[in-house]
Amino acid sequence: MTKMTRRGWITVIVMALLAVLPPVFYLTGHAFYLDLATRLSILGIATVSLNLVLGYGGMVSFGHAAFVGLGAYAVGIPAYHWLYYSTGDWAVSGLAQIPLAVGITALFALLTGLVCLRTRGVYFIMITMAFAQMVYYLIVSIEEYGGDDGLVIDTRSELPLINLDDPLHLYGLAYVSLVVAMLLVRMIVNSRFGMVLQGAKGNEERMITLGFNVYAYRLVAYVISGAMCGYAGALLGNFTTFISPEMMDWSRSGELMFMVILGGTATTIGPVLGAVVFIVIEEVLSSFTIYWHLPFGLMLMAVVLFARGGLTGLLSRTKGGKE
Amino acid sequence: MSAVLKIRSLNKSFGGIKATDDLTLSVEQGELHAIIGPNGAGKTTLISQLSGMQTPDSGAIRFRGRDITRMAAHKRAHLGITRSFQITSLIMQMSVLDNIALAVQAGEGHSFRFVRAARRVAALRDRAMALLERVGLADKADFPTVALSHGEHRHMEIAIALASNAELMLLDEPMAGLGTEESAQMVELLRGIKGQQSILLIEHDMDAVFALADRISVLVYGHIIATGTPGEIRSNEAVQHAYLGEE
Amino acid sequence: MDLSLLIIQLLNGLQLGLLLFLVASGLTLVFGILDFVNLAHGSLYMLGAFICASLTFLFGNFLWAVLVALPITGVIGYLVERFVARPLYTRDHLDHVLGTFGLILVLDTLAHLIWGPAGIAVPLPAWLDGQLQLGETLVIPTFRLLIIGAGLAAAAGLFWLVNYTKLGMLIRAGASNRTMVSALGVDIEMLFALVFALGAMLAGLAGMLVAPITEASIGMGNNIIITAFVVIIVGGIGSMKGAFIAALLIGLIDTLGRSFLDDLFKLVMSTDAAETSAPAVSAMLIYIIMALVLSLRPQGLFPPRTR
Numbered sequence: 001m002t003k004m005t006r007r008g009w010i011t012v013i014v015m016a017l018l019a020v021l022p023p024v025f026y027l028t029g030h031a032f033y034l035d036l037a038t039r040l041s042i043l044g045i046a047t048v049s050l051n052l053v054l055g056y057g058g059m060v061s062f063g064h065a066a067f068v069g070l071g072a073y074a075v076g077i078p079a080y081h082w083l084y085y086s087t088g089d090w091a092v093s094g095l096a097q098i099p100l101a102v103g104i105t106a107l108f109a110l111l112t113g114l115v116c117l118r119t120r121g122v123y124f125i126m127i128t129m130a131f132a133q134m135v136y137y138l139i140v141s142i143e144e145y146g147g148d149d150g151l152v153i154d155t156r157s158e159l160p161l162i163n164l165d166d167p168l169h170l171y172g173l174a175y176v177s178l179v180v181a182m183l184l185v186r187m188i189v190n191s192r193f194g195m196v197l198q199g200a201k202g203n204e205e206r207m208i209t210l211g212f213n214v215y216a217y218r219l220v221a222y223v224i225s226g227a228m229c230g231y232a233g234a235l236l237g238n239f240t241t242f243i244s245p246e247m248m249d250w251s252r253s254g255e256l257m258f259m260v261i262l263g264g265t266a267t268t269i270g271p272v273l274g275a276v277v278f279i280v281i282e283e284v285l286s287s288f289t290i291y292w293h294l295p296f297g298l299m300l301m302a303v304v305l306f307a308r309g310g311l312t313g314l315l316s317r318t319k320g321g322k323e
Numbered sequence: 324m325s326a327v328l329k330i331r332s333l334n335k336s337f338g339g340i341k342a343t344d345d346l347t348l349s350v351e352q353g354e355l356h357a358i359i360g361p362n363g364a365g366k367t368t369l370i371s372q373l374s375g376m377q378t379p380d381s382g383a384i385r386f387r388g389r390d391i392t393r394m395a396a397h398k399r400a401h402l403g404i405t406r407s408f409q410i411t412s413l414i415m416q417m418s419v420l421d422n423i424a425l426a427v428q429a430g431e432g433h434s435f436r437f438v439r440a441a442r443r444v445a446a447l448r449d450r451a452m453a454l455l456e457r458v459g460l461a462d463k464a465d466f467p468t469v470a471l472s473h474g475e476h477r478h479m480e481i482a483i484a485l486a487s488n489a490e491l492m493l494l495d496e497p498m499a500g501l502g503t504e505e506s507a508q509m510v511e512l513l514r515g516i517k518g519q520q521s522i523l524l525i526e527h528d529m530d531a532v533f534a535l536a537d538r539i540s541v542l543v544y545g546h547i548i549a550t551g552t553p554g555e556i557r558s559n560e561a562v563q564h565a566y567l568g569e570e
Numbered sequence: 571m572d573l574s575l576l577i578i579q580l581l582n583g584l585q586l587g588l589l590l591f592l593v594a595s596g597l598t599l600v601f602g603i604l605d606f607v608n609l610a611h612g613s614l615y616m617l618g619a620f621i622c623a624s625l626t627f628l629f630g631n632f633l634w635a636v637l638v639a640l641p642i643t644g645v646i647g648y649l650v651e652r653f654v655a656r657p658l659y660t661r662d663h664l665d666h667v668l669g670t671f672g673l674i675l676v677l678d679t680l681a682h683l684i685w686g687p688a689g690i691a692v693p694l695p696a697w698l699d700g701q702l703q704l705g706e707t708l709v710i711p712t713f714r715l716l717i718i719g720a721g722l723a724a725a726a727g728l729f730w731l732v733n734y735t736k737l738g739m740l741i742r743a744g745a746s747n748r749t750m751v752s753a754l755g756v757d758i759e760m761l762f763a764l765v766f767a768l769g770a771m772l773a774g775l776a777g778m779l780v781a782p783i784t785e786a787s788i789g790m791g792n793n794i795i796i797t798a799f800v801v802i803i804v805g806g807i808g809s810m811k812g813a814f815i816a817a818l819l820i821g822l823i824d825t826l827g828r829s830f831l832d833d834l835f836k837l838v839m840s841t842d843a844a845e846t847s848a849p850a851v852s853a854m855l856i857y858i859i860m861a862l863v864l865s866l867r868p869q870g871l872f873p874p875r876t877r
Contacts, residue, residue, distance in 0.1 A: 115861045115864050115865055119864065119868050123803060123807065125607065125667055126803055127860070127864065130803070130860060131861075133857070134853075134854050137853040137854065141852070141853035142850055144846075250792070250796065251675075254667075254668075257667075257668065257671075258668060261664070261668060291679050291682065293675040293676075293679040297674070297676035297679065298672065300668060300669075300671065300675065301654065304665050304669040304672065305657055
């Protein structure tokens with residue numbers, strides 16, 4: 001425990017670089033990199049929370065983008081009402097919007113989780129996908145909030161001491177939130193609750209005969225994960241200031257899964273590395289061609305067909321390591 | 324003596340095949356009751372119904388006087404029933420100690436505790452270590468479970484069954500796949516447990532059964548054809564015809 | 571409620587249901603027999619539509635285009651099986667999902683490269699482009715009847731194939747016991763490839779039938795695939811009968827919900843409230859039905875006995 005593992009070092013170095021480099025780039029006139037890092041941190045919160053259910057809990061959720069989208073709309077819709085219907089100033093306060101985002105996504109996770117978690121395997125994959133698509137179509141059907149065309153967020157969340165219109169403040173919040181999310185998930189998975197969750201992934205029947213109500217434990221994990229993604233969504237809405245149903249499209253959910261798998265499931269840093277690699281791939285490939293989904297899709301297939309254990313697996317494979 | 328477990332007229336069919344056929348049986352307090360029977364006699368189906376993984380078509384299961392016929396599996400565990408699996412059912416990715424600690428944790432009631440790291444809870448670790456010592460695996464505590472031998476896995480199963488302090492242990496072929504020496508160790512281990520807890524033992528290994536059991540029931544095609552002391556069963560003609568004679 | 575509108579919407583619902591069945595039957599067949607989750611099944615539907623569109627312009631005739639496009643989608647299905655699906659059979663479902671998700675990105679982008687970003691309208695021959703005047707307000711496009719006819723014929727053909735042919739017998743046997751079928755000396759790899767190609771052709775056919783109505787477009791496959799998932803979840807994954815009944819159910823509920831829910835809502839609430847809530851509820855209707863079915867029967871309406 002006292003000796004740091006190679007993976008531990010990678011975690012510390014990556015997070016230290018993320019703390020220092022983006023602000024330095026920004027202050028030396030490269031605002032673009034701060035933008036990238038902000039998006040990365042927000043995506044990181046989403047992948048870290050997806051990892052709680054996918055990596056540690058073995059629940060293959062293909063609908064996590066819906067939580068992110070709902071979280072973003074929980075910022076956008078009150079802001080819209082504030083602007084056009086003169087709703088009170090609380091509607092643009094982050095102290096109202098963020099709890100709203102977390103609360104709504106937790107509720108949505110609870111209601112859908114009650115149904116999804118009664119099922120196993122492929123059923124679970126498809127049902128999480130279907131419920132996410134339900135939210136997608138729901139938002140599309142509400143013309144008031146822009147439907148298909150999306151919604152511009154005119155006013156960012158107002159928070160005490162933090163000015164989200166300042167890119168450095170926004171990044172600071174996103175980065176700190178990411179670190180907190182990582183620590184939170186780490187704490188949860190190491191707790192007694194987390195041991196049950198991981199045990200149920202390894203051998204569900206055994207856990208049930210031991211007396212654990214596996215369904216309830218999974219449901220709680222699913223709700224925590226959904227609520228954390230909702231928080232990430234609230235930040236994403238503030239970052240992009242434009243939200244649309246496209247944020248919840250199932251290919252977004254697929255990308256989140258890809259990041260977690262690529263980075264390495266059931267590790268602290270894996271999901272963040274996955275997000276880093278995804279953003280780098282996206283930036284590099286899309287600068288060459290608008291058809292960047294073609295090489296990206298091929299890469300994804302290559303990772304699935306040839307690389308097991310993801311990126312973290314490759315990085316921490318030390319000399320004496322197994323496999 | 325009072326009966327811990329009472330099974331009355333239990334029936335279970337799968338697509339016309341009767342896996343459990345009007346089965347009646349009891350396990351007394353502190354008794355080791357063994358069930359023997361040829362392959363396909365419905366032994367595992369019986370255990371599954373007792374532990375709640377399958378629901379009987381009809382009949383009743385009573386545990387300490389309480390009807391548990393249709394009770395959810397995890398609730399039965401809280402009442403005091405524990406089972407071991409015929410096919411080793413451990414969490415292979417976890418360490419040996421973690422496996423046992425989880426079983427100890429199960430006895431605490433709920434585990435919705437999110438803050439303290441489970442591996443730092445002394446109460447869980449110490450109890451788990453004590454159990455590993457009891458089954459002779461203390462030196463393997465930090466090994467990944469997958470690295471242990473089959474015989475050691477069977478011992479882990481017993482440690483897990485012991486962890487819950489359950490009143491009734493359902494042991495599904497604990498000797499399955501063990502060599503002669505390993506079987507002898509297992510018999511010794513079970514002999515040490517016997518008397519403290521009531522045990523329903525399902526086993527193929529005749530030597531083990533006759534060495535350990537207080538009573539033996541013979542199961543053939545889902546129906547119990549005889550129950551008695553090892554001596555009675557040995558001399559029972561119907562049993563010899565249906566089962567022992569075929570070997 | 572207007573009776574002719576009701577009849578028209580019933581026919582539309584039936585049409586959607588049959589198209590859903592064509593897509594869902596392939597999915598459920600592949601899953602039931604190969605235990606393989608193919609997210610890219612919707613891309614085969616899209617490719618069917620695009621290939622048929624190009625061939626329609628080449629031949630100047632829609633029907634010829636369909637006849638030639640069908641075996642082409644079958645071949646594409648075979649190639650997908652051979653190079654993507656087959657190496658993944660032994661892996662877990664997560665790998666299936668991720669691998670075929672990558673395949674979707676590849677196929678969608680290829681379609682984008684070949685056919686461009688805009689949709690392609692598919693012209694119909696004059697005799698199919700007409701309308702049937704059945705009453706003063708009851709007008710039914712001839713082509714919609716053709717879709718319904720073709721859908722029913724394909725469904726009947728599939729039932730015949732699965733239930734009354736040697737291939738169907740092997741498929742059913744393979745679904746319940748893989749080792750037994752290979753022990754019988756059947757080339758199981760060839761059987762799997764055939765099943766996959768058959769599924770691709772069914773999805774492709776659905777795409778070809780829908781193209782003259784909606785155009786062939788890039789995202790079309792990704793929209794229908796989720797609805798097809800809902801269908802096979804409700805029907806019971808692996809069950810052909812379940813897929814058929816659930817497809818019609820979902821097709822009808824979705825279509826009728828979109829057209830009549832506001833009228834129904836107006837009976838119990840104000841016109842304003844009904845007009846704002848009805849679109850939202852009808853958008854979610856089939857998912858709510860799915861949740862209801864699952865909370866009563868987690869394995870779907872017709873769970874296959876083998877699973």
